[in-house]
Amino acid sequence: MSYTYLITGATSDVGRTLIERMLRNAPDALVLAQGCGDLDKLAALCQRFPGQIRPFDVDLSDRAKVDTFMQLLDTSAPAPTHFIHLPALPVVNTKFKGFDQTRFDKDLEIEVHSAIRICRGILPAMTRAKFGRVLFIQTSYTIGCPPKNTAAYVMAKSAIGGLVKSLAVEYAKFGITVNCVAPSMMETNFLKDTPDLIVQASAADNPMGRNATPEDVVPAMAFLLSDEAGFITGVTLPVTGGSAIV
Amino acid sequence: MTEQDILTAVQDIFRDNFDDDTLVITRETCADDIEDWDSLEQINLLTAIEKKFNIKFKLADVRGLKNVGDLLDLVARMV
Numbered sequence: 001m002s003y004t005y006l007i008t009g010a011t012s013d014v015g016r017t018l019i020e021r022m023l024r025n026a027p028d029a030l031v032l033a034q035g036c037g038d039l040d041k042l043a044a045l046c047q048r049f050p051g052q053i054r055p056f057d058v059d060l061s062d063r064a065k066v067d068t069f070m071q072l073l074d075t076s077a078p079a080p081t082h083f084i085h086l087p088a089l090p091v092v093n094t095k096f097k098g099f100d101q102t103r104f105d106k107d108l109e110i111e112v113h114s115a116i117r118i119c120r121g122i123l124p125a126m127t128r129a130k131f132g133r134v135l136f137i138q139t140s141y142t143i144g145c146p147p148k149n150t151a152a153y154v155m156a157k158s159a160i161g162g163l164v165k166s167l168a169v170e171y172a173k174f175g176i177t178v179n180c181v182a183p184s185m186m187e188t189n190f191l192k193d194t195p196d197l198i199v200q201a202s203a204a205d206n207p208m209g210r211n212a213t214p215e216d217v218v219p220a221m222a223f224l225l226s227d228e229a230g231f232i233t234g235v236t237l238p239v240t241g242g243s244a245i246v
Numbered sequence: 247m248t249e250q251d252i253l254t255a256v257q258d259i260f261r262d263n264f265d266d267d268t269l270v271i272t273r274e275t276c277a278d279d280i281e282d283w284d285s286l287e288q289i290n291l292l293t294a295i296e297k298k299f300n301i302k303f304k305l306a307d308v309r310g311l312k313n314v315g316d317l318l319d320l321v322a323r324m325v
Contacts, residue, residue: 093286093290147286148284148286149286149290195289195290195293195296196302197289197292197293197296197303197305197308198286198289198293200304200305201285201289201305204305
């Protein structure tokens, strides 16, 4: 069976590392890669894996565009066997009263509402095939006490956690697993709006003495996406170096 | 830049950060004196100070700060 990976937020550091990992030894696999205005970041991977990556430029904050994207996939691409949902707005360190409603709405649109619409689109085919892997990226901020000043981010990520558990139990009997990884602070472009001192303090306070990297997180993702992880569903797997433990 | 200039600028940053226009800080002011001054707020203060004075703190430099006086001395050495 050749696999088709639908990866949203594929242009992120984690997305690109994951694509490389999934295609490295899979010449018959296909990646449907969503980005938003930054598909050039996939150029090197497209050259390395010719014909195996199909980039799509889609604004996930626009429900109509998400629906159009799903219609396009339905008519022009193989049904995804794997769906990995990575998009998120960069975290801003802002007190609750400093957030405007727009920011909360946008976090929910990009992370949660898009996930619901895409899952509605892809789960019927996975159900028929009696096989599927759905994976989300959460955050260690949803484990235990979250840091202050991250309300919009933690709210959206927590909603993802609820969606994962609900879908997991509903689709388990169809051979579909739905899981999350929950990394601690990861040193990627995602932190561009986070003060250096917060990044340094997070590294210093981590039991491993450093922050996570995509190379730490992607192997955990690859495991949850693998055939052999078929009996693991509804879990949030912390990848934290010990900084957050369930 | 005099120590008083630095204190005045830092006080404005404290007032803005803690939303208290009447807040008065001295060299002896420490985290115990301001209810909301925790480790995260300290980083917010330091980040705002970095921006104001166009300086860059290292974590090791700021972890041992005991009060506003230590902070002012650190800034004075860097500007």
